[in-house]
Amino acid sequence: MGINASRAARGTGYHLFMIALSVIMLYPLIWMFFGSFKEGSRVLLNAGRLLPERWTVAGYVNGMKGFGGIRFTHFFGNSFYYAVLSTIGALASSSFVAYGFARIDFRMKKLWFACMILSIILPYQVLMIPQYVLFRKLDWINTFKPLIVPHFLGVPFFIFLVVQFIRGIPIELDEAALIDGSSKYGIFPRIIVPLIKPALTTVIIFSFYWQWNDFLGPLIYLGRPKLYPVSVALKLFADPQSLTDWGSMFAMASLSLLPLFLIFFLFQRYIIEGISSTGIKG
Amino acid sequence: MTSLFLAFTNYDLISAPVWTGLSNFRKMFLADQKFWKSLGVTFYFVLAGVPLRLAVALGVAVLLNKKAKGIGLYRAFFYLPSLLGGSVAVAIVWRQLFSTDGILNSMISSLGIPFHFPWYGDTRTAIWTIIALSMWQFGSSMLIFLAGLKNISASYYEAAVVDGAGSMQKFRRITLPLLSPVILFNLIMQLINSFKSFTECYVITNGGPLDSTLVYALYLYRRAFEYFEMGYSSAMAWVLLVIVGILTLLTFKTSGGWVYYESGKAG
Numbered sequence: 276m277g278i279n280a281s282r283a284a285r286g287t288g289y290h291l292f293m294i295a296l297s298v299i300m301l302y303p304l305i306w307m308f309f310g311s312f313k314e315g316s317r318v319l320l321n322a323g324r325l326l327p328e329r330w331t332v333a334g335y336v337n338g339m340k341g342f343g344g345i346r347f348t349h350f351f352g353n354s355f356y357y358a359v360l361s362t363i364g365a366l367a368s369s370s371f372v373a374y375g376f377a378r379i380d381f382r383m384k385k386l387w388f389a390c391m392i393l394s395i396i397l398p399y400q401v402l403m404i405p406q407y408v409l410f411r412k413l414d415w416i417n418t419f420k421p422l423i424v425p426h427f428l429g430v431p432f433f434i435f436l437v438v439q440f441i442r443g444i445p446i447e448l449d450e451a452a453l454i455d456g457s458s459k460y461g462i463f464p465r466i467i468v469p470l471i472k473p474a475l476t477t478v479i480i481f482s483f484y485w486q487w488n489d490f491l492g493p494l495i496y497l498g499r500p501k502l503y504p505v506s507v508a509l510k511l512f513a514d515p516q517s518l519t520d521w522g523s524m525f526a527m528a529s530l531s532l533l534p535l536f537l538i539f540f541l542f543q544r545y546i547i548e549g550i551s552s553t554g555i556k557g
Numbered sequence: 558m559t560s561l562f563l564a565f566t567n568y569d570l571i572s573a574p575v576w577t578g579l580s581n582f583r584k585m586f587l588a589d590q591k592f593w594k595s596l597g598v599t600f601y602f603v604l605a606g607v608p609l610r611l612a613v614a615l616g617v618a619v620l621l622n623k624k625a626k627g628i629g630l631y632r633a634f635f636y637l638p639s640l641l642g643g644s645v646a647v648a649i650v651w652r653q654l655f656s657t658d659g660i661l662n663s664m665i666s667s668l669g670i671p672f673h674f675p676w677y678g679d680t681r682t683a684i685w686t687i688i689a690l691s692m693w694q695f696g697s698s699m700l701i702f703l704a705g706l707k708n709i710s711a712s713y714y715e716a717a718v719v720d721g722a723g724s725m726q727k728f729r730r731i732t733l734p735l736l737s738p739v740i741l742f743n744l745i746m747q748l749i750n751s752f753k754s755f756t757e758c759y760v761i762t763n764g765g766p767l768d769s770t771l772v773y774a775l776y777l778y779r780r781a782f783e784y785f786e787m788g789y790s791s792a793m794a795w796v797l798l799v800i801v802g803i804l805t806l807l808t809f810k811t812s813g814g815w816v817y818y819e820s821g822k823a824g
Contacts, residue, residue: 510759550697
C-alpha cells in the first residue's frame, strides 16, 4: 500500500510538472489567440490579462482589410500560391533525383552525392547573393519565380531524405520488375513511388511549412506589396509607426498560424517520424 | 538527371563572384567594427543558446521517455513551438512578451511590485530575449533525443539496478555515454542553424539597441540588400561558411573524447 501510494503521488507530481511546462510553452500562443478577440486599443493596457474583457471579432474584420488597399486575403493567396507550387516542385524533383542516387549507377556518383550533402550544410547566406545576382539578370525580381523555380531543380535535404528511404526498399523488387519487362523509368512510377509514400508525405509537409514560414526569401525578391506573402505582410503590419490596432494584428497572426496548426494535427505522426529519423529542423 | 546537373550548375554560379580580390576581406578584418561586433553577438548567441537549448531538450526528453498517459500529448505540446517558432507571427508575440508593458512585466507587476523593465531597450538583456525564443524551440532536438533514448536497451538499466545504481548514476553512466552520438549530431545541427538565424532578430529587435542583437546573418543582409554591397556580403557569407566549417570540424575532432559508439553495432 505504502509503495503504491508513493508511486501514485510521484505520478501525480510528474503530470503536474508536465502540465505546468506545457502551459508555459503554449502560453504565448494562447495569449495571442485570446488577444485577437480583444478590443484593439485595450490589448496592451493590461497585457498580463489572458481573457478579453469584452469579446469581439473586430480584430478579424479590421485585420482582413489589410493595408495600402490590399486585403489580407490577398496576402494569404500569395502565400498559398507559391507554397503549393514550390512544394509540387520539391516533391517531383527530389523524388526523381533521389531515385537516381539510390538506384542508378552513373559516373562520379559518390562525388555528386557528397556535393549534395555539403550543400545541405551550406548556410543559405552563401547561396543568397549569387542567386540574387542570377535572378536579377534573368529579370525575375518582383516575381514569384525565384521562390518557386529552384524547388523544381531539387531540394538537397529532401533528396537526402528520400534516398535514405529508397535504400530501405529491397532491390529484389526492382529486379523482379526488370524481369517482367519494366524499364528503369518504368520502375520509378510503378514500384518506387507507391512504396515511398510516407517519405513523400514528409516532404510535402515540411516543404509547405518551410515555404509558408519563409521570410528572408520573399523579403529579398518581392518588393511590391501586392506580391507579399503573409509573413512579410505581417511584419509590415506590425511596424510600430503604422500600428495601433493590436487586436487585428493578433487576429491576422493567429490566422497565419492556422494552416500550420492544421498540418500539425493532421500529420503529427509523419512530422515526428521525419524529425526523429532524419533530424530535420522543425 | 538534368535537374541534378542544374542543381549543381547553380552551385558553380555561386562561386564566381566570390573570388574577386582580397580587398573585401582586408576591409572586413581590419576596418569594419560592425563585422567584429556582429561576430561577437553571434558567438554569444550560439555559445549561450545552443548548450542551454540542448540541455532543456535532453532533460525533457528523459522525462518523456517512459510509458504514461498523456505522453503523446505533452510531446506534441512541447514540439509545437519549434514548428511555429520560425514564423513572423511568433516573433511579433515575442515582442509583446518582453516589451515594457508586456506580458512578463505585467505578470511580475501583478505580484505587487510595479515592474517595467525594458527587456529590449537594455543592451545586456536584449540578446537574451532572442536566446529565450530559441530555447523555446527545443522541440526538434527533443524529438531526436527521444528517438535516441528509445534505442537504448532496457537491459543496461536493469543490470545497473542490480548493481545498485541510483537514477543519477544511471543517467550519467548509461544514458549519457550511449546517447553521445545523438548529442553530437544535435550539437552540430544546432550550431549550424544558430549561425543562420535571421528572422527573429530582424523582426523583434532589428539589431538594436546599439547593435547588441546584430547577429551575423542580419548584418550580412543589410550589407547586401540595404547597402547593395554584393561583393562584400559574399565575402562575409564565405567567412561565415569557414567559421561554421571550422566549428563543425572542431566539434568532430574533439568528439573522439566524449562520444561513445557501441562496439559491434554499425552506426
